[in-house]
Amino acid sequence: MSESLIFHFDVDGEDFTSAGQASVQVKKNLRRLGISPEIIRQVSIAMYEGEINMVIHAHGGSADVVVNEDKIEIILADKGPGIADIELAMQEGYSTAPDSVRSLGFGAGMGLPNMKRYTDEMTIESKVGEGTTIKMVVKL
Amino acid sequence: MYAHSVELDVSKCTGCTTCLRHCPTEAIRIRGGHAVINEDRCIDCGECIRVCPNNAKKAMCSKFEHYQHYKYKIALPAPSLYGQFDNLDDVDIILQGLLDIGFDDVFEVAQAAELVTEYTRLYLKTPGIKKPVISSACPAVVRLISLRYPYLRDNLMPILPPIEVAAMMARAKAKQEHPELEDSDIGLYFISPCAAKVSYIRNGFGKYKSKIDVVISLKDVYFKLLGAMKKSETESPTINSKSGMIGISWASSGGESSAILNDKYLAADGIENVNKVLDAIENGNIPQLEFVELNACTGGCVGGVMTIENPFIARTRLHSVRRYLPVSQNRLSGDMSYVPENCYSSELPEYTPIARLSENFSESMRMMAQIEKIRSALPGIDCGACGSPSCRAFAEDLVRGMVEDVSACKVMKKCD
Ligand SMILES: Nc1ncnc2c1ncn2[C@@H]1O[C@H](COP(=O)(O)OP(=O)(O)OP(=O)(O)O)[C@@H](O)[C@H]1O
Ligand code: SF4
Ligand code: SF4
Ligand SMILES: [Mg+2]
Numbered sequence: 001m002s003e004s005l006i007f008h009f010d011v012d013g014e015d016f017t018s019a020g021q022a023s024v025q026v027k028k029n030l031r032r033l034g035i036s037p038e039i040i041r042q043v044s045i046a047m048y049e050g051e052i053n054m055v056i057h058a059h060g061g062s063a064d065v066v067v068n069e070d071k072i073e074i075i076l077a078d079k080g081p082g083i084a085d086i087e088l089a090m091q092e093g094y095s096t097a098p099d100s101v102r103s104l105g106f107g108a109g110m111g112l113p114n115m116k117r118y119t120d121e122m123t124i125e126s127k128v129g130e131g132t133t134i135k136m137v138v139k140l
Numbered sequence: 141m142y143a144h145s146v147e148l149d150v151s152k153c154t155g156c157t158t159c160l161r162h163c164p165t166e167a168i169r170i171r172g173g174h175a176v177i178n179e180d181r182c183i184d185c186g187e188c189i190r191v192c193p194n195n196a197k198k199a200m201c202s203k204f205e206h207y208q209h210y211k212y213k214i215a216l217p218a219p220s221l222y223g224q225f226d227n228l229d230d231v232d233i234i235l236q237g238l239l240d241i242g243f244d245d246v247f248e249v250a251q252a253a254e255l256v257t258e259y260t261r262l263y264l265k266t267p268g269i270k271k272p273v274i275s276s277a278c279p280a281v282v283r284l285i286s287l288r289y290p291y292l293r294d295n296l297m298p299i300l301p302p303i304e305v306a307a308m309m310a311r312a313k314a315k316q317e318h319p320e321l322e323d324s325d326i327g328l329y330f331i332s333p334c335a336a337k338v339s340y341i342r343n344g345f346g347k348y349k350s351k352i353d354v355v356i357s358l359k360d361v362y363f364k365l366l367g368a369m370k371k372s373e374t375e376s377p378t379i380n381s382k383s384g385m386i387g388i389s390w391a392s393s394g395g396e397s398s399a400i401l402n403d404k405y406l407a408a409d410g411i412e413n414v415n416k417v418l419d420a421i422e423n424g425n426i427p428q429l430e431f432v433e434l435n436a437c438t439g440g441c442v443g444g445v446m447t448i449e450n451p452f453i454a455r456t457r458l459h460s461v462r463r464y465l466p467v468s469q470n471r472l473s474g475d476m477s478y479v480p481e482n483c484y485s486s487e488l489p490e491y492t493p494i495a496r497l498s499e500n501f502s503e504s505m506r507m508m509a510q511i512e513k514i515r516s517a518l519p520g521i522d523c524g525a526c527g528s529p530s531c532r533a534f535a536e537d538l539v540r541g542m543v544e545d546v547s548a549c550k551v552m553k554k555c556d
Contacts, residue, residue: 003505005508024419032536034499040291105425105427
């Protein structure tokens with residue numbers, strides 16, 4: 001069993017135009033590992049949605065992608081406002097996204113549901129006023 | 141093995157690293173003082189030919205003079221040829237010029253492009269196809285998809301590109317007009333704006349083999365034509381162009397897609413933009429689209445490496461050439477509601493994962509860990525002096541065993 005690989009990214013909450021870049025980088029790395037296109041797509045979509053959420057809703061945060069022999073873990077952590085009602089946030093169509101980003105096509109309330117759909121496991125830990133940590137697992 | 145069309149003149153190459161830094165697939169390295177292209181990664185986009193300050197790179201093409209053995213020679217000019225001439229508003233003069241330099245007939249690729257436009261409209265209505273449909277007209281893009289975007293292979297339009305449809309039509313026309321000709325008497329000469337199309341003709345599309353016999357460079361023909369067109373200035377041409385606005389528009393970016401008469405399309409040009417669009421489609425974060433037109437060259441085919449004129453000027457010239465033309469001169473017959481069988485290409489190009497470090501996953505993981513370790517010790521300034529395009533690529537080359545030792549990094553040595 002080889003050691004796991006960790007890719008770490010700081011997601012800048014100030015620079016909206018650079019949002020989504022960590023997911024592009026992850027995709028490149030996974031391609032080098034020869035991971036199947038389907039899995040790469042799952043990971044990069046889940047990662048992209050989580051990254052965008054951190055930028056839009058939580059002033060940025062950090063993303064870690066851990067590649068193991070049997071699974072890929074994605075850990076997104078932020079010190080933003082937290083999510084008061086996780087069940088509600090998980091519903092398709094629920095969104096508190098500001099108008100400024102809606103014009104770009106965000107705010108459909110599909111991010112969290114997509115993250116769940118494209119991963120095998122997903123847990124959200126969140127405390128209002130302290131932040132949110134989302135862990136996702138895609139099995140290999 | 142994919143046959144390429146970019147050639148290096150070692151005696152001219154100074155190893156300056158310009159092309160190294162511009163190659164979109166990181167296919168180039170400087171080894172032994174000059175550039176070396178990794179054929180598995182090259183997509184023949186022509187970027188290195190364009191940026192080389194020493195003209196050391198060129199596209200391989202046949203010379204018209206060397207292919208005179210066909211009894212009946214037909215020129216198939218790409219529409220980008222029409223944008224190369226100053227003060228010219230009549231395509232007929234160019235076509236006449238082609239006859240004057242020794243061709244027996246001309247069949248315009250723009251004509252076939254108009255039919256492909258009609259086929260595309262029909263194809264988009266096919267139930268169950270994967271959207272957005274991605275144009276397969278630019279071979280550099282098709283190859284890029286087969287190397288890097290396996291998930292989008294099924295989005296490629298499975299209809300033959302205009303060159304092939306033109307080849308079939310040109311041959312059929314010649315045989316009808318000259319029943320005495322044998323197949324082997326007829327030579328189809330494509331006048332190409334780029335290296336990617338030369339490679340495409342040599343390799344085919346999936347299992348489909350090109351029907352073009354000889355590819356000559358647009359640049360080469362241009363200079364011959366200049367002389368011929370001067371001569372014929374006084375006489376009026378005996379040949380009439382049969383393409384309309386739509387066919388000629390294919391030469392520049394946005395032409396192919398706007399002709400689909402559907403506003404759900406996107407057209408991007410320049411290889412970097414193409415990569416960005418493909419990434420966005422793969423991640424599913426673009427709006428609902430029907431059709432995506434992608435051209436490796438800035439401005440579209442008028443920006444091909446074997447053209448003469450700057451692509452933006454060429455595009456403006458095409459506007460004046462098209463101004464008084466009918467919208468389209470090549471339509472499907474009224475009752476035709478399907479794409480003819482022989483215009484489909486049945487095979488998609490195979491996925492070849494170039495990025496993969498090893499076939500074995502654990503081995504890939506081990507290599508990746510090593511790459512990251514080496515990289516963190518490198519200066520990180522991506523200067524190219526080691527011969528690899530970036531510090532990261534250098535670390536990868538070391539781990540892959542393509543470079544012997546880390547001392548190739550001159551910068552780090554100084555720091556010690
Ligand atoms: N990291 C986070 N910190 C705080 N709140 C969050 C975070 N992620 C999501 N939320 C809350 O959950 C809601 C739903 O998120 P989701 O990603 O599903 O939709 P969205 O981001 O609003 O829109 P879309 O993702 O479709 O563009 C958000 O509107 C926001 O209120
Ligand atoms: S651009 Fe490339 S091919 Fe041209 S001289 Fe520099 S290294 Fe050689
Ligand atoms: S855009 Fe046109 S000229 Fe450029 S590589 Fe593609 S097919 Fe060739
Ligand atoms: Mg979201």
